[in-house]
């Protein structure tokens with residue numbers, strides 16, 4: 001049976017992606033700093049861990065991966081944080097927090113998983129449209145997601161000889177709990193050319209597609225923008 005390691009499964013797109021892989025019969029090793037919000041499946045292996053800390057992450061992941069069969073077929077790096085910052089407001093603590101979760105976290109999880117991955121497996125990293133175009137008030141978040149886009153390219157090259165592909169997804173507006181809480185989603189939808197925001201489940205479908213080497217086997221090092229034509233790069 002196939003196994004996916006998915007981070008950020010406590011909420012939003014990570015949770016939707018875990019649900020999709022579980023529905024399709026995969027084992028899911030679900031990683032989040034929060035407790036399981038209620039996902040239920042005998043194929044689910046919940047790991048409460050902080051992606052910023054490689055040692056404790058590896059220690060927590062190892063038994064879960066073993067319990068799931070000892071081999072990983074897909075990794076989805078979805079955990080992320082997006083507090084607003086500008087040159088005027090940012091602090092060093094903001095910088096460490098945003099880059100540690102969004103950038104170091106991707107590296108830690110990928111490094112922890114690669115020893116369990118064979119040819120034909122895949123990594124999918126979550127960037128953002130903010131990594132390609134400037135989003136006002138997202139100084140450090142945008143920079144962190146640009147780093148994810150470049151890390152995706154570098155890791156694709158580093159891991160190609162093992163037959164492991166590494167791609168990214170750069171979502172635009174998605175109907176996640178965090179975005180819903182801003183109360184700005186309806187207004188945002190009006191400015192999106194296709195007239196709506198994305199659903200977390202449709203972004204999860206792209207993780208599924210990119211992790212499928214029979215369909216996406218020649219896609220490597222790419223970050224796909226999914227924004228309803230809101231952002232062109």
Ligand SMILES: NC(=O)c1ccc[n+]([C@@H]2O[C@H](COP(=O)([O-])OP(=O)(O)OC[C@H]3O[C@@H](n4cnc5c(N)ncnc54)[C@H](O)[C@@H]3O)[C@@H](O)[C@H]2O)c1
Nearest residue numbers: 008010011012013032033050051078079080128171174176
């Ligand atoms: N929501 C959007 O519209 C949007 C758009 C573009 C990109 N993104 C990116 O997509 C990803 C998912 O976004 P979302 O809106 O679904 O997020 P969310 O806030 O709903 O969920 C993020 C999850 O990551 C977990 N997390 C945070 N820090 C962690 C850590 N240190 N270790 C382990 N887990 C941690 C949180 O507990 C949470 O469950 C993020 O990387 C985000 O930057 C989101």
